[in-house]
Amino acid sequence: MSWAAHEIESYFLQKHIKARVSYLAILLGCLLPDFFTKLPVYGLNIGNMTILKAEFPAKYHRGWPGVGPTHSLLFGVLFALVVLWITKSRGWALGLLIGQWAHALTDIFDSVGTMLFFPFTSQHYSTGMWAYAAQAGRYGDAAAYYSSLGGVWDFMWLILALTGIGVFSRKFFVDTVVPNDDVWPWMKRKFGMSERAMLVVYRAYFIYGACRIFAWFIWARLDGAPLDWSWGGPYWVEKVSFPAEDWGNWFTQTGRGVVGLALALAAIWWLVGRRLWEQANPK
């Protein structure tokens, strides 16, 4: 799984999307797939008691049966559709969709990957760039992630976000972020927030994401975790993966998934999506 990339990618995406879209929705979409699913993956412990813990974290987190469908492309579409129906806001629906898809696609880089085309196929899509190690617990996973190409991946997202440093400016916030989302004026009215406070709320997830990369990376070095920047590393952690039986099976499953998703998207658009979109507010 990606540790800090999900917090940072929202800023990068926002910079490159030309449509009117809510930044807060992109951020929420980026966090959505792991929002209610992470706790049982690492386990909830009170004292010596484990209250909540998935028996097989990788299967629970990314597979089926489990909550793996939260990392599928169709889940993002359905969630965005519900939000479009409730809020009548195109900017929020689109933002959530973009954020959730970004999360699902970013997570294909670890060894477990995601079931992008669920429910049409439960095939996992993975490049195997670094080892999925959530079964080692939160700290074991952090040590493995920040000793592998996973950590490099986070640094890459940090650099990508910094290449568009203008998105963090007061001017960008006032001229682009606020006019695209009615939530900001609402927050100002409701909580009496100053411009400085709203600006730091906007920047907070980037700063948190960046600090998280450095803090966990330094901690992993102090903990003595050996660095291994080979593909699929680190070598010292048990790597979980769900590969296809063979390439023939992979292509069959992928074909079924792509056709199924395309037909489902067309049906959703013609049956409800188009009507909801036309009735919605452009913001």
Added chain:
Amino acid sequence: MQAEQTGASRKAEVLAYVFAVVTLIGFGVIVRTPILNFVCGPAWVIACVTLLTPRFEKVLNRT
């Protein structure tokens, strides 16, 4: 909405951001999950900047 910032105000805000970054990394290495989670981490940044900027501003104006 956009308010002009004075030199001292801008410096104070930058100082507050730097403080938030340094302390978040420092505490993060030591206490890890209790601060490096998606609620406390951003809340720490927001609290540092909103609470410390006016204080730093006062000190800078005095000096």
